[in-house]
Structures are given as C-alpha cells and as structure tokens.
Amino acid sequence: MFPYTPLAQTEIDFVQASDPSITVSLISVNVLMENTLHDDLKAIIDREDPDILLLMETDQVWSDALSDLLARYPTTKSHLADDHYGLIFATRLETQSLELLWPDADDTPAIRAVLRSPDGVDFNFLGLHPRPPVPGNTTVVRDKQIEDAALLTQSSIRPTVVMGDFNDVAWSWTTRRFKRYSGLVEPRVGRGMISSFHANYSFLRLPIDQIFITKDIGLVSFNRLDNFGSDHFPMAATVLFDKSWEVADGR
Template sequence: MLNVALWLTGIAVIITTALPLTNSVTWWVRMWDFPRLHISLLALVVLMAALFIAVCLKSLLIALMSVVFVFQAIQIFPYTPLARTEVDLAEVPSGVKAVSMMSVNVLMENQRYGDLIYIIEREDPDVLLLMETDNVWHNALRDVLSRYTTIKMHLADDHYGLIIATRLDVISIDLLWPAQDDTPAVKAVLNAPNGTAFNFIGLHPRPPVPGNTTEVRDKQIKDVALMTSSSDRPTICMGDFNDVAWSWTTRRFKRYSDFLEPRVGRGMISSFHAAYPFMRLPIDQLFVTQDVNLVSFNRLENFGSDHFPMVATVFFDSPGSGKNGERNDARHNHR
C-alpha cells in the first residue's frame, strides 16, 4: 500500500510540474503555476521516503523526484533570500520627498471597513489603488478618500471594481481595458514632489479559476508591458495580477518592459491567501523600472480580505540631475 501511495503521489507531482510547460490557457492547467513551492516540498517528501523505504522501481522514483525537486526549486529560487537582489534599497536624500503607494484588494464581500480605514489613515499613501470595490465599499471609504485631490473609479459588483486616488499633481489618469474585457486597468502620469513625471500602472486581471481561461489575463499583462516599454518615464506597476511572480507570463512582462522586481532576493512576501498561511502566494505585485529609487516594499496586516495590503515607498532623481537619462540610455541599450 505504501509503495502504491508513493508512486501515485510521485506521478501527481510529475503531472502538475509538466502541465504548465504546455503554456495552455486552460485554467486547470495554468493553476499549477501557483503552488510550485508546495509541489517541490511534496517531491522532496517522496524522494526522502523512497531513500529509506523499499519501493518498486526505487531508482526510477528517486531520479524522477530529484528532477522535479530541482526544476521547481530553480523556479522559486529567485524569490528566496539566497538569490541576488534585482533592486537595491536606497535612502531618501536630505531635502527629497519620497512617494508612498498602497495597493489593496479589499475583497468585495469583506465588511471590515473600519480596519482598512485605520490602515489607510495610518499609512497615508500618496497613491492608493483599491481593487474589488463596489458601491458599498466606496460609500464606506468616502471620508478617507476625501483627503485625495484626484480620484478615478470604476465601481462594479463583479469583483472587478477599481479606485485610484492620489494627492500628487496629475498630468493624466485613465481607466483602460487593455484586453477588451470588463476588467479595467489604470494608467496615470503623475508628478513627484520634485517635479519628475512618472507612470503609475494598476492591474487586476482575472484569475485562472473554473469558467476563466488565462488568455485574457495573459493578454492584459502583455499589453500593459508593451505599452510601458515605449515610455522613457520612470514607471511603477502595482496590483493584484492573479498570477505568481515566477510564472512565464510575469517573466515575459518583466522582459518586455525592462521591469525590475523588489521581491527577487528578498523572499516571497506572499500576499494571498491572508487567512491560510499554508496557501500563501506572491500574486500582488510591484515592478519598477531602473530609474525608480526604491526605499521600501512591505506587506501589511490582515484586515479581513483574502489579500494583504502591499505598500511601497520610492523617490525619483531630480529632472535635471542627468541620472534618469543615464538609466534610460541603459534601458535602450539593454533592449
């Protein structure tokens, strides 16, 4: 019986590792992109058991589990503290005002409005991105939103409402539908306190769940990457991607836009599911171009949603310093 159980578990581990390699857009295929850490640990358990227990075709099982474990470990290794960081943290120079940002998937059914209001008032971000917002959430947050000079919103009762609020000077701010579906994205051009114009992109595409393929999600992420790649402004992208940091979709997104990822070399900083520690995954993302100086990137406390709020603080070099131009040259040379 133990022999059969080990082989059945091993076969399941092999199948769930192989399925995402097909790049299928079917939800039950792409969902196995998410639990790579869990699959690698399960492969390790089977491997260790096979080493010390008499198993049919022992050498084959050990070899297969070793391959699976190594493959999965390679995928998630960048999101451990053992890897080199992609983005160094910088101290805010004297006289420079940093820009703080927060992205929050509120969970439409969540009713702990006061807990989120407390977090927003405490953190007091300069840019606030709220997802899954309906009319009920908007009414509950009306007072705290009143501290922002510019608010753009798409309220919906289908879990894809969105609010962007900022106190920074706004050059432009638009809601976009990059994949021509009903899940909006935000593209804003904002002025930092020192006068540097930068792009802020907010995303919340659909997840791979029954009834959804990943075709639209993947297209929305790709379209935003292509849109951003043509910009010479510093760019920041935040939001609930409904996609893990190590997926091929996210890697393509980074490659097309020359984005850097603060998670790399710092750990997973998993943002979902807030209620189940054993299921947590890094799906609420932050990406920055190399002309953005990152001060901090953190996960905040649970306020009743299935997602944790994510916060980041950045600053920008002065427009006349020449540093932004040097970094932009590096971006074009990299391409």
C-alpha cells in the same frame, strides 16, 4: 522560485532618501468585495497615509464606507462594480493625465496615469487587476492584459511604476515575459516571496499582488501590511525619483 529566496541576488537595492519629503508612497490592496471590516482598512490607510492608493474589488458599499478618507485626495478615479472587478484610484500628487482602460480581450479595468513626484519628475503609473484563471476564465485573457501592460510601458521615456493584483505568481512564464518586455525590476527578488494571498491560510500563500518599477527609480521600502479581513494583504512601497540617492544597508 529560487530568485524569490533570500539566497538570490536582488534585482534592485534599497536606497536612502536624503529628503523624505520627496519620496512617493504607494499602497495597493484587493479589499475583497464581501469584506465588511471597512474601518480596519481605513485605520491602515490612515496610518500609512500613502500618496497613491489603488483599491480593487470595490463596489458602492466600499466606496461609501471610504468616502471620508478618499475625500482627502484631490484626484480620484473609480469604476464601481458588484462583480469583484471594481477599482478605485486616489492620489495627492499632481496629475498630468488619468484614465481607465479596458485592455484588449478583458472587461476588467486598468488605471493609467502620468503623475508628478514632489521633486518635479513626471512618471507613469499603471494599476492592474486581470481576471484569475478560474472556471469560465482562461489564462489567455489574464495573460493578454499583463502583456498589454508591458507593451504600454515598453517605449515610454518616463520612469514607470506598475502595481496591482496580477492573479499570477511572480515566477510564472507570464510575469517573467512581462518583465522582459517592459524592462521593469521587482523588489521581491532576493528578498523572499513576501506572499500576499491567501491572508487567512499561512500554509498556502502566494505572491500575486505585484509591484514593478523601472531601474531609474529608487526603492526606499517594500513591505506587506496588516490583515484586515480580506483574502489579500495590502502591499506597500516607497519610491524615489531623485537620482542622488545612496544605497542603504541591508537588502
């Protein structure tokens, strides 16, 4: 756990964008299917106005509640389900490809997309929500989906962003193997745990909602957003693909 304290060296520095219009903002959030505070999440998304939005645990009720907000995005993809494994992806970026995947040994969907940043760089986006290790679900299934995600990105020549509710802490053997296989780096390292779950219990919170990026991507910001009634906090990041960035002050 030492890497997830401010005493550790960061894996990736914050950078400054010379032109904010070419950055890409992202939000991922497990909405908690039973949560009825739809307007509270809408207010957060409206305020943050992300270029990429990944929502998990979305059923038809959530889709209907967010329909006017989602209509702002020219590209959406969804798998609505009442088993806590629905998913909605939305983006305003130019989309080269977009598909739902069902990784091996798991019946929960993942998103794979090739998107184009405002400055014309094509990059991979992968959104995950593997099943947690609870009675009836072993860690083997979750670990296999995370491993499959690493293998999907391992040989890619494009910059890559991976986000989602991993149902796994950042320092676990599975997540460390994921980083080793994929070559991705993590904003939390050297900055603290920035825990995302459980939102209602400050004494028992863990960093299970993750974001990882390749080293050729600049990290402009990374933060946890407001509690809106879910058991997860939304996680937000802003990234930059233009290589002319400058390292920002601070960690």
